[in-house]
Amino acid sequence: MIKKAINTLLALAVVAVLLPGCGFSGMYGALYSDVTTPVEATANGVGSKVGTAEVTSILGLVATGDAGINEAAKNGGISKISHVDMHVMSILGLYAKYTVYVYGE
Amino acid sequence: MPSTRFTFTVSNLQNVHLTISTPKAILGYLFFCLLGIVAVPTLHAQKPEKSYIRRDHPEGTMYFIEPQAFKAEVRMADGQESSSKGVADFTLDYRDSTASVPSFFTVAFTLPSANALRQVDSAVLVAAGARLGATAVSERYFVEPKGKKWRNRYGARFEPGQGLRWLMGNPELELHLYSPGLVAVMRFGSSEQAIMRALGQVMAIETDLDQ
Numbered sequence A: 001m002i003k004k005a006i007n008t009l010l011a012l013a014v015v016a017v018l019l020p021g022c023g024f025s026g027m028y029g030a031l032y033s034d035v036t037t038p039v040e041a042t043a044n045g046v047g048s049k050v051g052t053a054e055v056t057s058i059l060g061l062v063a064t065g066d067a068g069i070n071e072a073a074k075n076g077g078i079s080k081i082s083h084v085d086m087h088v089m090s091i092l093g094l095y096a097k098y099t100v101y102v103y104g105e
Numbered sequence B: 001m002p003s004t005r006f007t008f009t010v011s012n013l014q015n016v017h018l019t020i021s022t023p024k025a026i027l028g029y030l031f032f033c034l035l036g037i038v039a040v041p042t043l044h045a046q047k048p049e050k051s052y053i054r055r056d057h058p059e060g061t062m063y064f065i066e067p068q069a070f071k072a073e074v075r076m077a078d079g080q081e082s083s084s085k086g087v088a089d090f091t092l093d094y095r096d097s098t099a100s101v102p103s104f105f106t107v108a109f110t111l112p113s114a115n116a117l118r119q120v121d122s123a124v125l126v127a128a129g130a131r132l133g134a135t136a137v138s139e140r141y142f143v144e145p146k147g148k149k150w151r152n153r154y155g156a157r158f159e160p161g162q163g164l165r166w167l168m169g170n171p172e173l174e175l176h177l178y179s180p181g182l183v184a185v186m187r188f189g190s191s192e193q194a195i196m197r198a199l200g201q202v203m204a205i206e207t208d209l210d211q
Helices: A002-021 A069-076 B022-045 B160-167 B190-207
Strands: A032-041 A049-058 A062-065 A081-091 A095-104 B003-008 B016-021 B052-057 B060-076 B081-095 B104-113 B122-127 B130-135 B138-146 B149-158 B173-179 B182-188
Touching: A049 A069, A049 B060, A049 B081, A069 A081, A069 A095, A069 B104, A069 B138, B052 B190, B060 B104, B060 B190, B081 B160, B081 B182, B081 B190, B104 B160, B104 B173, B104 B182, B122 B149, B122 B160, B130 B149, B130 B160, B149 B160, B160 B190, B182 B190
Parallel strands: none
Antiparallel strands: A032 A081, A049 A062, A049 A095, A081 A095, B003 B016, B052 B060, B060 B081, B060 B182, B081 B104, B104 B149, B122 B130, B122 B173, B138 B149, B173 B182
């Protein structure tokens, strides 16, 4: 019984460390990440507005939020997008925050 | 008491044994998780250099301070009072002397409220009780329902000098909002104000717009 509990906890810990890297391309550390990477650029000129949207993950098990480009553009009042970046901050998979930055007019 | 025994092999040394009782191991792991969940976001949020974006464009530079949390007191015309929590971000679009449009400072905020805000009449920047700037120029980004409340997101545009002096102003930074039948006072916490002050100084030094 106790061995089973330990195995479950260890499995959760491994999943928590590995999960935040899933689905993202680029350089991410399994132990610690604090990186910004490009997502997309358009032919529109650099704008004067920025909109952000984020998703937060706890223990790699529960994740909430909306980090879509549409949500970020809506938050910034942006209708013409010039480019999109994203920032990932993760420590041991225990806590991770994924933020999308949309630039435009 | 049940225990877990870990065996490590270190070169040229005898095996090293580490024995931890199982309940302690589980409690230790949970404590570590809890510490990470509580401490990491807090520590990360307190760094000004992690809280802003500076980007050059053909006519100048755009500075963006990431969303900072505030607590709002909302007073309705019928005397009802309520409180809510929201976020506000700040954009300084600095344009040089050759630019076709002037520089401006925008406060974009999300204010949850019981009733939808159809419009914002004016917004006032207040620091330590003193009015440092006011504007009637506001833009509605969106108004949408969320649960039993409404999410109202607006952007208020100020003169850049007023905005920078407010950011660098005394503690007790407030944004007052006037809407038909509603007055909201948004107050920022001390850690948020410290970030806003530091980044306001960065913008003031680089643009001289506070002069």
